[in-house]
C-alpha cells in the first residue's frame with residue numbers, strides 16, 4: 157500500500173519534470189534510490205518527534221516530505237517559495253489522496269512569522285548548511301520539537317559551526333546517523349528545540365541564507 161503510493165509519487169514527479177524542472181533526477185532507478193530511499197532514511201527520527209504538525213522546508217518535488225507523510229500519516233506542510241512547485245505538489249496531493257498534507261507557498265521566514273513555535277518536527281534536504289537550517293527552524297519549532305537535517309558529504313567544519321550555534325538558537329544535537337546509499341555518503345543530523353533562542357528570529361527575510369550566523 158505505502159510502496160504503491162511512494163512509487164506513484166515518483167511517477168508523477170518524473171512526468172511533471174518533463175514540462176517543469178522540479179528535480180535534476182530523470183530516471184526511475186535513480187529516483188527510487190536518491191529520492192524515495194533517501195527520503196526514508198529520516199523516518200526513525202520523525203517517529204521519535206512529539207505529536208503535532210510536521211513541515212518539510214524547501215520541499216521542491218516533495219522530498220523528503222511526501223514519502224515521510226505517506227509512511228507516518230502525520231499532518232504535514234510542504235513549504236516552498238516557488239508557486240509553480242507548490243501548485244504541482246497540490247496536484248500530487250490530490251492524486252495520491254493525502255488528505256493530511258497541505259502546501260505553503262512562501263519563504264520559510266514568513267511561515268515562522270505567521271506560525272511561530274507551532275511545529276513538532278521539521279525536515280530539510282539539499283536546502284542549506286546546517287547552521288542556516290538551525291536558524292530557519294528555531295522560530296518554527298515548539299519546545300521538544302525536532303529538526304531533522306538530511307546531509308550529503310557533511311564536512312567536520314560545517315558540523316562544528318552548527319554545534320557552536322546551539323545555545324544561540326536553542327537547539328541541541330540529539331543524534332547523528334551515517335549511511336551509504338549507492339556509494340553516496342549520507343548523514344541524518346537531528347536537533348531538539350530545548351529552549352527559546354537568545355536572538356530575535358527570524359531575521360529579515362533572506363538574511364539567514366545570504367549572511368549566515
Ligand SMILES: C[S@@+](CC[C@H](N)C(=O)[O-])C[C@H]1O[C@@H](n2cnc3c(N)ncnc32)[C@H](O)[C@@H]1O
Nearest residue numbers: 214215216219236237238262263264281282283
Ligand atoms: C535544491 S531544492 C531541494 C528540494 C528537495 N528538498 C530535495 O531534496 O529534493 C531547494 C528548494 O528550497 C526552496 N527554497 C530555498 N530557500 C527557501 C526559503 N527561504 N523559503 C522557502 N523555500 C525555499 C527552493 O525553491 C527549492 O525548491
